[in-house]
Every structure is written in C-alpha cells, then in structure tokens.
Amino acid sequence: MIDMRGLHKHPYYPYILSEFKESFSNDCTHNSWSKFKKLHLSITHNRCPICECKLDGSVTRETNNGLMEMNATIDHFRPKDITLYPLLKCDDKNYLVMCKDCNEAYKGNKFPLFGDQIRDITSNSTTNITTEQPLIINPIYDDLLELFILVFTSSLSGKKVLELKPKYEDGYLYEKAKETIKLFSLGNCEVDVHENDNIQNCRINLLHHHYSKFHECAKAFKLGQIKKALSIQKRYNLKNYGFYIFIQKKQFKL
Numbered sequence: 001m002i003d004m005r006g007l008h009k010h011p012y013y014p015y016i017l018s019e020f021k022e023s024f025s026n027d028c029t030h031n032s033w034s035k036f037k038k039l040h041l042s043i044t045h046n047r048c049p050i051c052e053c054k055l056d057g058s059v060t061r062e063t064n065n066g067l068m069e070m071n072a073t074i075d076h077f078r079p080k081d082i083t084l085y086p087l088l089k090c091d092d093k094n095y096l097v098m099c100k101d102c103n104e105a106y107k108g109n110k111f112p113l114f115g116d117q118i119r120d121i122t123s124n125s126t127t128n129i130t131t132e133q134p135l136i137i138n139p140i141y142d143d144l145l146e147l148f149i150l151v152f153t154s155s156l157s158g159k160k161v162l163e164l165k166p167k168y169e170d171g172y173l174y175e176k177a178k179e180t181i182k183l184f185s186l187g188n189c190e191v192d193v194h195e196n197d198n199i200q201n202c203r204i205n206l207l208h209h210h211y212s213k214f215h216e217c218a219k220a221f222k223l224g225q226i227k228k229a230l231s232i233q234k235r236y237n238l239k240n241y242g243f244y245i246f247i248q249k250k251q252f253k254l
C-alpha cells in the first residue's frame with residue numbers, strides 16, 4: 001500500500017483543481033474527475049495505491065472477452081451512490097486513484113463504518129465529516145504504518161505470497177485494517193475468494209509477484225546486511241513501492 005499523504009499539498013494541485021472546477025457548471029462527470037488521475041499517479045509512481053499493481057499499461061489480466069489492460073480509475077472513496085454519499089460526487093477530496101479491479105471488482109459501493117455509527121450523508125464536503133470512522137483505509141489521509149504489517153507467507157495452495165496483516169489486535173485500527181484486507185483481498189487471499197476466477201487469479205499472482213520482488217531484500221534487512229539490502233533496493237527500484245518503507249522499518253514477518 002502506498003502513502004499518498006502529500007497529494008493535496010502538491011504544488012500542481014491548485015492548478016488541476018481549478019481546471020476541474022472549470023470543466024463543469026452544475027454536475028461533474030467522469031471526464032472532470034479523471035483530470036486528477038495523472039497527479040495521483042505521479043505520487044504512486046504509476047501504481048495502484050491499494051494493491052500496488054503497475055498502471056502503466058504493462059499489466060493485463062484475463063477476462064471472458066480476452067485480455068484486459070489494468071488501467072487507472074478514479075474511485076469515489078465515499079461512494080457517490082444515491083443511497084450513500086451523492087453530495088460528495090464532485091468533492092475533489094473524495095477522489096482516490098485505484099486499479100480497475102480494486103475500484104470496481106473489490107470496493108464497488110462498499111463503505112463500512114465502525115460499530116453502529118450513523119452515516120453522515122448530508123455533508124457536501126469530505127473535510128466536514130469528522131465523526132465517521134470508516135473501516136476502509138484511505139492512503140491520502142491514513143498512516144499506513146499504524147495499520148499494517150507485511151507477512152511473507154504461503155497461501156492455502158502453497159503459493160508464496162506477500163500479504164498484509166493488522167498491526168494491532170483489537171480496537172478501531174485493528175477493525176479498519178482487518179476489513180480493508182478482507183475487502184481488497186490483500187491477506188488470506190485463498191480464504192476470502194473472489195467469485196470471478198480471473199480476478200482471483202490476478203490477485204494471487206500479484207501477491208506472489210510482490211513476494212518474489214521483496215523477499216530477498218527483507219531477509220537482508222532482518223540479518224542486518226544493510227549494504228546488501230540497499231543494493232537489492234537499487235537493483236529493483238524498490239523505493240517506488242509502498243512496501244519498501246515497511247521493510248526499512250522492519251515492520252514485517254518472514
């Protein structure tokens with residue numbers, strides 16, 4: 001997962017925002033909110049901030065109609081669905097780039113809240129919603145190191161995968177991490193199986209790819225072989241991944 005907390009302070013943000021506002025008078029559309037895509041992707045190094053899949057056109061997955069390119073989409077973090085948060089449809093602070101699978105196949109219109117909280121559906125600005133405690137992380141606002149640890153493990157079928165686990169054992173942050181992992185299938189990936197085989201296979205292959213990419217570097221950090229770990233990091237350009245900060249902080253289990 002990739003920390004995007006610098007996004008709203010990015011020097012280009014005000015320019016994109018004014019372009020966005022000029023693009024519609026009453027109701028914004030896909031064309032308008034897509035204007036933020038490039039800027040979000042510049043922070044994530046062209047990756048999905050949730051699953052860290054590459055979004056530069058180089059990754060494809062099977063569909064019933066052939067291969068589909070994994071491309072970037074703008075998600076409404078609080079869903080714009082008429083029964084949920086329709087007033088946040090044109091709120092730029094509610095936008096978050098994601099790959100098509102994380103956005104449409106996994107998250108969709110889901111937006112669970114902690115405990116028995118009442119949804120604040122009357123606010124027309126994300127920043128005014130201060131009492132809700134969502135059970136989905138938002139990498140633009142949340143400190144990911146306070147929510148997750150990385151685990152190098154094997155799936156039920158024996159495939160080596162890099163998964164996320166909650167950092168804490170109870171409380172709001174635990175529930176939030178647990179629900180996020182389940183919702184996006186970033187852990188226990190062969191227990192909480194996606195109904196679409198193509199999407200499920202793609203996710204498992206991605207978690208396996210992350211394992212292969214990071215295992216050697218994590219092992220070197222664990223053994224105190226810092227020089228070796230840094231050289232692996234440079235060789236594979238691991239700094240561009242959100243995972244790397246977890247490895248550097250030794251927030252992982254081998």
Ligand SMILES: [Zn+2]
Nearest residue numbers: 048051099102
């Ligand atoms: Zn994704």
